[in-house]
Amino acid sequence: METNEITTREKLKTYFETGKYPTEGQFAELIDFFSLKDDIVSNKELVTLANNLAALDNGYILYNTSNIENEKFAIVVHSKEGEDQIFTIGKTENKEQKRYFQGSAPYTVRTKDFLVNQLEGHRYYYLNTQIDDGATMSRLFGNNLPPIPGDFEMGTVENKKISVRISNEDFDRKISNLHTHLTFVNKTEILIEYALYGNYWSNRYVSEDMVTDHYDLGDFLACFYRADLTEVSKAIECRIYDADNDTLLMKASLIPGQKNINVSAGGALAGIRNARIECQYES
Structure with a gap:
């Protein structure tokens, strides 16, 4: 009975040792070993990848939007290894999305570019974030209120996650800032x-x-x-x-x-x- 032997890097290297002549099948095995840009990932591979990610100790972002159409909200995550990741948040159909961070904690989270529509009447964008299960940070922006700056710090994730919720809200009047x-x-x-x-x-x-x-x-x-x-x-x-x-x-x-x-x-x-x-x- 034919057995399915696992292909390893060490096995592939043996095909190309000095004096050897790799066969057509061995070249094919080498090519199949790599995931190429145009490859379609199977459901089984996606589930395996998701399970492996869940076992990691990496932090992650949970995000959700409501009443959002074509707006885009870019958020930058910086890890202590010096890696920057950009997450672009768009319409989620009010379904929570989860994306993992590269590197390890702590993660500094800040805004990048918020590409938003011009709001009229009494409509405003509402941004709400929560780090782990601790304190929240909330802001209204758009319309007559100042926009969210391009480098606005949302906070530092010391443990696991940051939750981000963005919505388009309608109030009964124009809103103004107060300063204390x-x-x-x-x-x-x-x-x-x-x-x-x-x-x-x-x-x-x-x-x-x-x-x-x-x-x-x-x-x-x-x-x-x-x-x-x-x-x-x-x-x-x-x-x-x-x-x-x-x-x-x-x-x-x-x-x-x-x-x-x-x-x-x-x-x-x-x-x-x-x-x-x-x-x-x-x-």
């Missing part, structure tokens, strides 16, 4: 980061001063913190003040001996244009 100035004062040696959330707007975690560009859909901002206090024995309190009159607005406590993730400050900054966050050890 945040001064961040960290009186500890621990890295403490904060993130702000508004209506259709949220910012990735930062550890520096910032100016929001949230929307008049609702003039409020919720605040969350994260910090790794696993090696710290003291609690840290973060207070938010109205910087115009030095009034205490809200505070949050970061617990020692653990990782603090998405710790809420409670309440929201309502109609505040200048705020100050101060974090220090509790006495």
Whole structure:
């Protein structure tokens, strides 16, 4: 009975050793060993490839669009090996798509070119991203609102995935930006980061001063913190003040001996244009 012997690189090399004359069949075996540009990949090969990719430890992007027609949204992923990948997101028929990253984590994710239609009336594009299962970053753009910049940083994927959702939304009126100035004062040696959330707007975690560009859909901002206090024995309190009159607005406590993730400050900054966050050890 004829057996199907597996073709390996080592076996192919033996056909071309000094003094040997490869046969027609051996040349054919060499050619069949390679996948050529015009080859059609079989369903079996695709399933095998997908299973092998699922076993890898590589990160990936999940993306989904709705109410999108011919718009194209290019996203660049940079790995620590220095490789750049470009993912062009278009119409997905509201079905989630999954694509793997090259290289290994961490992956820095940023925008490249967002080729969008001119929106009229009260229509806007809505971009929402989430890294792993943590904080989200959200923006409206198009129409009378500023576009997404060509090198806008979405965040860094330290673990596995980033989810990206883009939709075309219709509101009941024109939308304008509001700006709140945040001064961040960290009186500890621990890295403490904060993130702000508004209506259709949220910012990735930062550890520096910032100016929001949230929307008049609702003039409020919720605040969350994260910090790794696993090696710290003291609690840290973060207070938010109205910087115009030095009034205490809200505070949050970061617990020692653990990782603090998405710790809420409670309440929201309502109609505040200048705020100050101060974090220090509790006495």
